Amino acid sequence: MHNAFLKKNGRIHIIAGKLKGKKIFIKNSLNIRPTTNRIRETLFNWLSVYIKNARCLDCFAGSGSLGIEAVSRDAKFVTLLEIEKKTVLSLKDNIKRLNISNLEIIHTNTLDWLKKNKRPYDIIFIDPPYNQKLVDRTLFLLEKEKWMKKKSLIYIEKEKNNSFVISKNWTLYKKKTTNSIACYLYFFNM
Numbered sequence: 001m002h003n004a005f006l007k008k009n010g011r012i013h014i015i016a017g018k019l020k021g022k023k024i025f026i027k028n029s030l031n032i033r034p035t036t037n038r039i040r041e042t043l044f045n046w047l048s049v050y051i052k053n054a055r056c057l058d059c060f061a062g063s064g065s066l067g068i069e070a071v072s073r074d075a076k077f078v079t080l081l082e083i084e085k086k087t088v089l090s091l092k093d094n095i096k097r098l099n100i101s102n103l104e105i106i107h108t109n110t111l112d113w114l115k116k117n118k119r120p121y122d123i124i125f126i127d128p129p130y131n132q133k134l135v136d137r138t139l140f141l142l143e144k145e146k147w148m149k150k151k152s153l154i155y156i157e158k159e160k161n162n163s164f165v166i167s168k169n170w171t172l173y174k175k176k177t178t179n180s181i182a183c184y185l186y187f188f189n190m
Contacts (some may be wrong), residue, residue: 012065015041017072024065024094032062032087035127035157039176039183040069043155046174046185047123050153051075054122057147059110059138064091066125066155071100075123078103081110110134114141120149127157135164143167148188156184 011023012034026032035043043066044051053076058067061080070078080103082088088107095103106113111134124142128134135158142148153173158164160182166172170186177183 012063013037014065014069014072015044017069017074019068019072019098019100022072022098024063024068024098025090026063027086027090031084033130034063034065039157039178039181040065042176043183043185044069044073047153047155048073050123055079055119056123056125057081057121058125058127059114060126060128060134061091061105062087062127064094064105066127067103068094068098068100070123071103076102079121080105081108081113083107083109111137111141114138114145114147117145117147120147121152122149123153123155124148125155125157127155130159131162133162135162139164139166143169143188143190148190150188150190152188154186154188156186158182 011025014020014022051070052074056070056075056078058080061082064080067078067080088105091105126135126138135156160177160180169190171189173187174185
């Protein structure tokens with residue numbers, strides 16, 4: 001896991017928006033892999049014309065950096081899904097400290113939660129724990145249970161060498177790879 005980041009830093013800086021420069025604190029004991037500042041900056045540059053007033057879903061919240069960055073950049077509402085109780089408690093502490101009111105944290109198994117159809121989201125983040133083959137199952141449920149509408153955006157971050165299956169209903173908008181990860185942003189076309 002990438003706990004070297006946490007041992008060195010223990011915090012993530014919000015890059016831009018109304019919370020720019022504020023910190024998300026992460027306890028070293030949490031087994032999470034935050035999205036790096038460089039990747040987060042690239043992603044939100046991609047999303048810059050779409051994020052304002054968007055409803056966002058972060059399927060595997062971890063540090064909460066994607067959802068909190070979205071709120072900072074004027075997303076209307078963000079839902080964070082997280083299975084680990086200690087991580088949920090850390091998220092709640094950060095949200096309270098940052099005084100964010102348009103964000104909900106749900107302590108749940110993402111795959112179970114996605115089986116219950118609710119209102120579709122404008123932007124969905126999929127950055128699951130690596131080596132658990134969660135991307136394919138998440139994509140399948142998002143489409144099957146109608147969590148998206150036409151032109152919803154889906155961001156996928158995964159380990160570089162693992163593939164996933166994307167339906168014909170998705171169009172690749174942007175892609176970036178580093179030495180170890182690959183990031184994709186798709187439009188949903190249905």
